[in-house]
Amino acid sequence: MEIKNIIFDFGGVLMDWDPRYFFRDYFKDDERMEYFLQNIAQSEWNEEQDRGRSLAEGTEIQVKKFPEWEKELRAYYDNWTVMLKSDIPKNVEILRRLGNTDYQLFGLTNWSEETFPYALENYDFFQIFNGKIVVSGTEKMIKPDPKIWHVLLERYHLNAAESVFIDDNPKNIEMARSLGFTTIKINPDTDLEQELEGLGIQF
Template identity: 80%
Template sequence: MEIKNIIFDFGGVLMDWNPRYFFKDYFNDDEKMEYFLENVTQSAWNQEQDRGRSLSEGTEVQVKKFPDWEKEIRAYYDNWTTMLKSDIPQNVEVLRKLAKTHYHLFGLTNWSEETFPYALENYDFFQLFDGKIVVSGTEKLIKPDPEIWYVLLERYNLKPQESVFIDDSLKNIETARSLGFETVHITTETNLEKELIDLGIQF
C-alpha cells in the first residue's frame, strides 16, 4: 500500500532533550548527578508529567519522597528549558524536505502539556505540522500505550498501512509495528533520509 503519512516523535528525533544538559554544571559531579537522575528524578517519574500530571504536583510528590533532595527536585522543571538543548539538525532537514512533498506530516509525542508550548514557540519547524500533533500530556495517554496511536488515527482519519512512524524508543516502534505501521527506529547512527527512501518515500 502506498505511503501517504509520515508521523514523527519529537524528543530524540527532532529535539535534543536531556536533563544532564542542566545538571552537569549544577552538580559538577557526574556520579552524584547520575544517582539523582536514576533514583530521584527517574524517567518513570518524568513520564507521569508527560502523561498529564501537572509539573507542580509531580514536583511535590517527589519532594515528599526525597526531602533531602528538595532543592535539586525543584530545580528540575525550573530549568527545563536548559535541558532542551537544540533541535537535531540532520533530522529537521529531512522534515523540511518532506514538507515540500505530497506527504502528510503528523506529530505523536510524549511531552508535558505545560512544557510543549515552549518548544512550539521557539522552534519554527513545528509549524510544518500545521497543528496536526498529538501530545501525551493533553490526551492523558502515553506511548507505548496503543490507545494514543488510536487517537491519532481517528482524529486525522489515517490508516497505519499508509503511514510511517519514526521514534527513538524501541518499545514505541514495536507497538507501532504491531498496529501495522511502517517504522524507522532512530539511533545515533540512523540516516533518516536513507531509511525513508528504502521504504519508498520520494523526496
Template identity: 80%
Template sequence: MKIKNIIFDFGGVLMDWNPRYYFQDYFKDDEKMEYFLEHIAQDEWNIEQDRGRSLAEGTDIQVKKFPEWEKELRAYYDNWTVMLKSDIPQNVDVLRKLKNTDYHLFGLTNWSEETFPYALENYDFFQIFEGKIVVSGTEKLIKPDPEIWHVLLERYNIKADESVFIDDNPKNIEMAKSLGFKTIQVFLDTNLMQELKKIGVDVETV
C-alpha cells in the same frame, strides 16, 4: 500499500532533550548526577508529567518522598528549558524537505502539556505540522499505550498501513509495528532520508 503519512516523534528525533544538560553544571559530579537521575528524578517519575500530571503536583510528590533532594527536584522543571538543548539539525532538514511533497506530516509525542508550548514558540519547524500533533500530556495517554496511536488515526482519518512512524524508543517502535505501521527507529548515526527511502518513501520528490 502506498505510504501517504509520515509521523514523527519529537524527543530524540527532532529535539535534543536531556536533563544532563542542566545537571552536569549543577552537580559538577557525574556520579552524583547519575544517582539523582536514576533514583530520584528517574524517567518513570518524569513520564507521569508527560502523561498529564501537573509539574507542580509531580514535583511535590517527589519532594515528599525525597525531602533531602528538594532543591534539586524543584530545579528540575525550573530549568527545563536548559535541558532542551537544540533541534537535531540533520533530521529537521529531512522534515523541511518533506514539507513540499504530497506526504502528510504528523507529530506524536510524549511531552508535558505545560512544557510543549515553549518548544512550539521557539522552534519554527513545528509549524510544518500545521497543528497536526498529538501530545501525550493533553490526551492523558502516553506511548507505548496503543490508545494514543488510535487517537492520531481517528482524529486525522488516516490508516496505519499507509503510514511511517519514526521514534527513538524501541518499545514505541514495537507497539507501532504491532498496530500495522511501517517504522523507523532513530539512533545517533541514523541517516533518516536513507531509511525513509528503504521503506518506500519517494525521495526523488524530496
C-alpha cells in the same frame, strides 16, 4: 501499500532533550548526577508529567518522598528549557524537505502539556505540521499505550498501513509495528533520508 503519512516522535528524533544538559553543571559530579537521575528524578517520574500530571504536583510528590533532594527536584522543571538543548539539524532538514512534498506529516509525542508550548514557540519547524500533533500530556496517555496511536488514527482519519512512524524508543517502535505501522527506529547515527528512501519515500 503506498505510504501517504509520515509520523514523527519529537524527543530524540527532532529535539535533543536531556536533563544532563542542566544537571552536569549543577552537580559538577557525574556520579551524583547519575544517582539523582536514576533514583530520584528518574524517567518514570518525568513520564507521569508527560501523561498529564502537572509539573507542580509531580514536584511536590517527589519532594515529599525525597525531602533531602528538595532543592534539586525543584530545579528540575525550573531549568527545563536548559535541558532542551537544540533541535537535531540533520533530521529537521529532512522534515523541512518532506514539508514540500505531498506526504501528510504528523507529530505523536510524549511531552508535558505545560512544557510543549515553549518548544512550539521557539522552534519554527513545528509549524510544518500545521497543528497535526498529538501530545501525550493533553491526551492524558503516553506511548507505548496503543490508545494514543488510535487517537492519532481516528482524529486524522489515517490508515496505519499507509503510515510510517519514526521514534527513538524501542518499545514505541514495537507497539507501532504491532498496530500495522511501518516503522523507523532512530539512533544517533541513523541516516533518516536513506531509511525513508528505502521505503520508497520520494523527496
